[in-house]
């Protein structure tokens with residue numbers, strides 16, 4: 345090939361400052377002690393492998409994946425909620441066609457998982473798994489129930505604030521994100537090392553907002569949570585239709 | 591290697607400037623010196639119940655079962671005590687044997703290998719991941735050279751507040767020209783090179799310890 349004289353022009357994805365990112369390890373979260381790598385990671389420039397990523401869309405969905413309240417022929421127990429928002433990149437551009445996967449505890453704070461054996465009831469009509477794909481404007485929406493808080497063994501009297509686990513792929517390996525969405529005003533934030541591992545300046549971005557305007561009368565409360573993936577540097581930023589992208 | 595030659599609009603001459611000004615047609619104008627319009631959402635650990643959300647029946651299949659040339663990539667995920675990590679998920683992303691990605695942003699065109707997804711996710715019951723795939727081909731490095739065949743890897747687990755990223759290379763390839771391996775010491779390189787096995791290749795991932803795997807900051 346004419347290798348020495350040709351090159352590819354590739355985008356490079358923004359890397360946030362450490363003050364805006366969750367570190368891989370955090371002192372108060374005990375399990376990081378033997379698992380989080382100790383050596384400084386080596387910088388990896390973004391080449392073809394990093395700027396591409398799995399193309400996952402509607403083919404990963406099954407009917408009903410966006411509504412977690414109806415499983416096994418019945419209705420889940422708990423406070424019915426709508427969780428919705430947009431997936432954007434750090435340039436403010438919507439990320440359409442993006443697969444979102446969520447998992448969560450039931451209303452009593454119990455996961456349907458063999459390792460979860462704390463004495464709260466399982467719900468036969470709740471499995472805690474949801475999947476949707478963003479629309480052309482990057483919008484997503486789930487119907488689910490508000491998860492309960494649950495205890496864990498990290499420290500004395502440790503309780504996880506209510507949260508929903510989110511997994512997103514975006515369109516590039518660099519954009520892969522797994523995170524947790526919290527609910528506003530949770531009194532358990534102060535004692536939770538997983539929440540507090542997030543730098544203070546970034547914590548608000550992990551908390552959904554209550555949205556009365558999207559609450560469905562006589563049916564469900566609504567929480568809005570926009571998710572921002574790394575973008576390819578800066579392009580002229582245009583405010584979207586409603587302007588409230590953050 | 592002819593597939594990498596100048597038939598793509600994104601393969602350009604060496605003396606053409608990489609014009610990143612706003613308004614230029616290239617995607618990813620790359621003004622990394624400017625602040626982002628929006629800060630990114632912070633990551634969080636997958637926790638102990640990740641299998642609910644992050645496993646698929648066909649998760650381990652980067653290529654359809656029965657595809658000619660299929661191999662298994664396997665390995666154990668090990669913690670700082672040398673204990674296996676039975677509750678991780680390992681995800682892999684790679685090019686096909688022609689060095690092309692199953693993705694529209696591959697400037698040479700998306701992979702044409704039938705049944706090739708290029709992505710797999712494997713839980714680690716008993717500490718071991720296993721991915722069914724095809725051995726990737728060399729991939730352009732963007733500067734006129736080639737990267738040795740490799741697989742990008744993400745590891746998620748309880749106790750990791752963000753994914754950790756590494757690569758798998760293959761022991762029977764020539765690594766001399768690879769721009770990533772070139773920057774590493776021999777000991778570091780050894781943590782990234784999978785050894786041949788009966789049905790593919792094997793590489794253990796050490797989260798900590800003397801043989802701590804080289805992890806990358808993206």
Ligand SMILES: [Fe+3]
Pocket residue numbers: 449504507509637639
């Ligand atoms: Fe959880």
